[in-house]
């Protein structure tokens with residue numbers, strides 16, 4: 001028996017034969033017709049891919065609902081992105097072949113996005129690569145067919161959302177990728193299709209095809225040629241999970257107000273983390289009780305200029321209106337460190353994660369920050385808004401933000417704008433904030449623990465570095481102690497405390513978090529269903 005470890009992107013257990021998926025390498029060096037024909041081939045491939053994405057979007061809609069369809073809508077938008085499309089045309093006009101142009105433009109874009117080191121931006125890099133692969137396949141004339149003849153666990157280096165959706169998903173019992181991104185669209189799709197899936201599984205031999213395996217996606221393991229004991233243990237778990245799923249899928253229970261522990265009455269709500277309007281729609285599909293983290297900085301990324309106050313206002317207003325009075329917590333932009341849009345002059349630093357990041361950047365660039373605060377205040381008239389401050393380390397930062405908010409509110413009032421009520425919250429994602437939680441709670445209306453950064457800073461383990469992976473430990477006693485202090489301080493002051501880092505979606509931590517007494521767990525929309533079921537059963 002061989003055990004392979006990976007990162008869980010969609011929970012569950014599968015027991016079946018492994019099927020290796022190895023698409024042929026595409027030769028981009030082959031000669032092709034000169035002149036206008038090159039452009040025609042490129043345009044034709046883009047048209048074909050657009051049509052295919054539309055068909056796959058419809059298939060995803062019927063199998064997973066709007067969330068799955070949105071993945072293909074996003075891919076279509078990316079395909080039409082003027083920077084990618086225009087750059088390919090330019091290269092072809094300059095004499096490059098269609099394959100070379102697609103390959104070099106898409107690779108360069110993916111490299112730039114991948115270099116950011118931020119998992120959410122890297123997700124876009126994976127999207128760019130999967131579109132490139134699809135375009136190259138169409139250009140190569142490869143015909144696509146459903147390679148799944150029998151129920152199986154699919155093993156591949158990586159898999160684009162389009163490839164996944166082209167398969168007969170009823171036969172796809174599990175998915176194991178050597179690479180892949182835990183934040184990528186294939187992961188979201190696997191989650192919405194309910195397919196147990198692991199990514200980043202190194203160490204799989206080439207000869208896995210046809211071997212029997214148990215995929216324990218909850219535990220992040222693949223057992224190849226499992227022994228009888230493992231098979232018996234997981235058969236029992238599958239039977240148990242089947243019974244639980246039958247109890248847990250009653251839509252009438254999907255009201256977002258799960259009780260964490262009916263015995264002592266402690267309640268825990270499940271909110272969604274989003275970074276754009278597409279995420280908000282996906283969150284609505286799951287019946288999320290609210291938005292626990294809207295990473296607003298993504299409105300600022302991937303563009304050549306700062307989003308205007310009006311643009312921001314419209315985005316925030318749309319989400320608030322769509323959530324019809326349910327809480328929507330919008331984090332002020334967490335720029336700096338690995339998120340530095342080119343149009344902002346951000347100081348270079350040896351160690352940017354410890355530099356001018358999040359609220360520090362806002363307070364140093366008040367006019368810039370005020371444009372966002374004005375947009376948020378205007379949007380507050382349209383729903384239940386929480387404004388949340390990232391990277392806080394000292395109480396005076398919260399006090400100064402309140403002052404800026406009052407200043408912005410007076411300006412808006414004198415301009416005749418409507419302002420609603422809002423809450424001001426603090427992200428607890430630095431050890432300093434956790435250690436001062438008692439003082440911070442005097443100035444904050446709520447807390448949300450950002451475990452991604454809290455773990456990084458507490459364990460001195462770069463969250464983006466695989467080498468530091470073993471030190472990045474959510475269950476480290478140091479991290480847990482800081483979280484407990486935070487929860488106590490919040491409750492002593494009568495404010496709520498949530499967890500919005502990835503730890504909230506780690507089902508092996510759910511019990512621990514509920515026992516700690518957190519009021520909200522906020523996770524990516526794709527993780528909401530499994531978390532709900534875990535809360536009901538823990």
Ligand code: PEP
Nearest residue numbers: 429450451452453500501
């Ligand atoms: C966190 O640090 O846990 C968090 C939610 O913020 P981000 O991942 O965007 O830094």
Ligand code: MG
Nearest residue numbers: 429450452453
């Ligand atoms: Mg953070």
